[in-house]
Amino acid sequence: MSEPTADDSGLNPRQMLQRVADTWAIDPGKVRWDADGPYGLEGFSWWPGDFQLKAIANQYAAYADPAVRIRIDTDFIRGLDLHDGAISSLLANMAHFHTSTYAWVYTPTDLHSTLKDQAPTGFDLTRLWLSTTAYIREETSGWLPEFFARMAVLQPINAQIQSEDLSRILKAESDASSDPAALQAGFDEIFGVLGQFIIPAGQEPSRWDGCEEFTSFAENWGRSDSCFGTGDPTGLALETPFGSDSILIRLVTDQAHPQLGNGLLATLQLPLLGDDQETAKLTSELNYLEAIMWTGFPLLGCWHARKVGENSVAAFSLFVPNALHQPMIATNVAFWMLQRARWAKNTRFGHLVDLPMIEILEQRLGSAS
Numbered sequence: 001m002s003e004p005t006a007d008d009s010g011l012n013p014r015q016m017l018q019r020v021a022d023t024w025a026i027d028p029g030k031v032r033w034d035a036d037g038p039y040g041l042e043g044f045s046w047w048p049g050d051f052q053l054k055a056i057a058n059q060y061a062a063y064a065d066p067a068v069r070i071r072i073d074t075d076f077i078r079g080l081d082l083h084d085g086a087i088s089s090l091l092a093n094m095a096h097f098h099t100s101t102y103a104w105v106y107t108p109t110d111l112h113s114t115l116k117d118q119a120p121t122g123f124d125l126t127r128l129w130l131s132t133t134a135y136i137r138e139e140t141s142g143w144l145p146e147f148f149a150r151m152a153v154l155q156p157i158n159a160q161i162q163s164e165d166l167s168r169i170l171k172a173e174s175d176a177s178s179d180p181a182a183l184q185a186g187f188d189e190i191f192g193v194l195g196q197f198i199i200p201a202g203q204e205p206s207r208w209d210g211c212e213e214f215t216s217f218a219e220n221w222g223r224s225d226s227c228f229g230t231g232d233p234t235g236l237a238l239e240t241p242f243g244s245d246s247i248l249i250r251l252v253t254d255q256a257h258p259q260l261g262n263g264l265l266a267t268l269q270l271p272l273l274g275d276d277q278e279t280a281k282l283t284s285e286l287n288y289l290e291a292i293m294w295t296g297f298p299l300l301g302c303w304h305a306r307k308v309g310e311n312s313v314a315a316f317s318l319f320v321p322n323a324l325h326q327p328m329i330a331t332n333v334a335f336w337m338l339q340r341a342r343w344a345k346n347t348r349f350g351h352l353v354d355l356p357m358i359e360i361l362e363q364r365l366g367s368a369s
Contacts (some may be wrong), residue, residue: 009067013042013057016136016145020055023149024048028200037048045177048188051159065296067135070148073105073291074155075086076132076163079172082109082126085277091128092280093312094169095304100257100319101151103287103302105131110285111196120310127175131154131291133299143326150324151300160187198323202261206253207325208301209234214251217334225356227338236334237358240341243352245271246360251334258277260321266333268316268341269306278306279312286314286344297339314339344354 021031026046033044043056057070081087088109096102106128132155134148163174201207214231222229222238228246234253239246248269255265269353274282283303290299301318318337320329345352355363 002214003034011066011136011138011141013059013068013070016068016070016141017044017057018044019056019145020072020149020152021046021210023146024153026188029347031189038300046333047177047191048156049160050174050176050178051156051163052177052179053156060294063134065137065294065301067136067137067296069133069135069294070145071131071133071291072152072155073197073210074102074159075127075160075175075177076130077170077172078124078126078175079167080106080126080128080170081172082106082112085280088280088284089276089305090170091278092283092305093307094166095283095302095308096315097258098158098166098302099130099302099317100158100260101154101300102130102132103291103299105129105287106284106292108281108285108288108342110281115148126172128170128172129161129175131287131293131299133291135296135298140332147324147326147329148298148300151320153190153193153353157191160191198260198321201323202257202263202321204322206262206264207322208251208264208330209253211253211330213328213330213334217331221334221338226342226354228357228361236330238334238338239357240345241354241357241360242271242341242345242349244355244360246357247345249272249334249337249341251330257319257321260319263322263325264320264330264333266301266318266320266337268337270314270344272313273308273311274313276305276312279314282314282348286316288346289347290340295339295343295345297336300336 031044031046041056041058046053051074053074055072057068057270059068107125112125132152134144136144165175189198210233214236216228217236218231221227227238227240229236236251238249251264253264256262283305286303303314303316305312306315
């Protein structure tokens, strides 16, 4: 594989990152840019509060997909005993209630022995950080960098709000730090967007209620071997094959987020029952792989455990606040969730031979009769 380089598509990693920084209205004197990093990475570091935010972007010339990949990470918690099954299960079960537009990411314990000797100096295997990614293509370059920035801004805000209490629950410590160049003093004004814009907008009814995109998506994309869907003005349900079973995807408007209020909730659920530790292991791997791999679809949400009786299943949740409503967001979210479902199945369960959706549905109806 060749090293990442820019291409001739007109997309530029530095320009895409600059649009993110401009959306956040970062003072140019308070951000540290790193150019020509390893593998052609462009990036910057910023301390809007007590937690470092790191943004990086690059392209891979070897890929047919000419996208610019942006990844934003924010320090959160360190000192976790990730080999403690109770801690890993707690992380998997808590993530759904504390995340919204980003993932909780930590290094899966299966990789610890390998990375212990190979990781860069200072790499901490006990860290839990917040992460989002986006893939900017020519057809989405007009709007996605700004939308992505507005979703990702909740990382440093919630790191500031949640880290102290959660680190105490998880028997760890906050991964706080200070800007080594003293570029930022005190809290940036970006922290005001939560109370001034996002939460007030969330008090209104969901701005996606009555959205025509739900029905349109089901009619146009939900009648194939790889996707069956139904939609109405209140939401969308999709199924995609998982061997002889199916992965369920739902977009709903009637479930408010505990912090952000009303908006658009998208969920995905794998049809695999397991105990808490098995599910925690799977969700940690999926979050980590989505954060570090070139998947082609955004990581805007989090893999987590969902209890089903005495067992649990691996699920993914993404929430778009009312304040970020705009046309075609529901359509794009539906495509992203379908891509995620196919990626998860093929990456971790490639040995399963998928049946067409019509056969899966016929078998289900036959067993119910």
